[in-house]
Amino acid sequence: CGGLTISTTSSGEIINRKTPIYPWNILIVLPIIRLSTRKARSVLPGKVKMKSAVKNIGRSLLTLQALQEGDQDLLLQVMKDKIHQPYRLKLIPNAKKLIKFGRSHGIPGAVSGAGPSLVFFSRGGFEVFEENAKTLFDQAGINNEIYPLKPVDTGADLQPTEY
Numbered sequence: 001c002g003g004l005t006i007s008t009t010s011s012g013e014i015i016n017r018k019t020p021i022y023p024w025n026i027l028i029v030l031p032i033i034r035l036s037t038r039k040a041r042s043v044l045p046g047k048v049k050m051k052s053a054v055k056n057i058g059r060s061l062l063t064l065q066a067l068q069e070g071d072q073d074l075l076l077q078v079m080k081d082k083i084h085q086p087y088r089l090k091l092i093p094n095a096k097k098l099i100k101f102g103r104s105h106g107i108p109g110a111v112s113g114a115g116p117s118l119v120f121f122s123r124g125g126f127e128v129f130e131e132n133a134k135t136l137f138d139q140a141g142i143n144n145e146i147y148p149l150k151p152v153d154t155g156a157d158l159q160p161t162e163y
Contacts, residue, residue: 020068022069024070027148028119035092040115093137101129102120130146
């Protein structure tokens with residue numbers, strides 16, 4: 001679909017909606033480690049506190065609002081997951097430090113899906129941030145790849161490669 005697609009299921013039916021978002025600069029930091037979705041799910045608690053669930057629902061809605069409006073300050077405030085991220089960050093060496101470094105420079109970030117990818121959003125650039133990301137993972141003895149991205153409205157677009 002492209003852009004931002006929100007989905008869920010209801011009675012076995014997939015419900016999804018596409019919504020426009022601000023043209024953020026997005027950075028994906030991929031530590032080259034093996035982390036299966038099964039392993040990432042296994043560290044999650046079987047139950048969550050009602051207070052944490054309520055906070056996450058509110059933060060999810062405000063995250064959507066911030067992504068649509070390009071409100072980096074709001075995004076920085078609301079990208080503080082309490083349900084999965086604290087557990088999954090423990091599986092990715094130095095990821096918590098990188099997210100903390102980003103936040104200290106006004107760049108919101110989070111574990112992307114089950115990990116190990118990390119996603120960061122900025123209205124500006126990532127120059128100092130990229131260098132620190134490489135350094136933090138190098139210190140942990142982990143190779144990493146960095147992918148600068150921009151949201152597109154068209155979805156995946158495969159281009160032939162010439163050799």
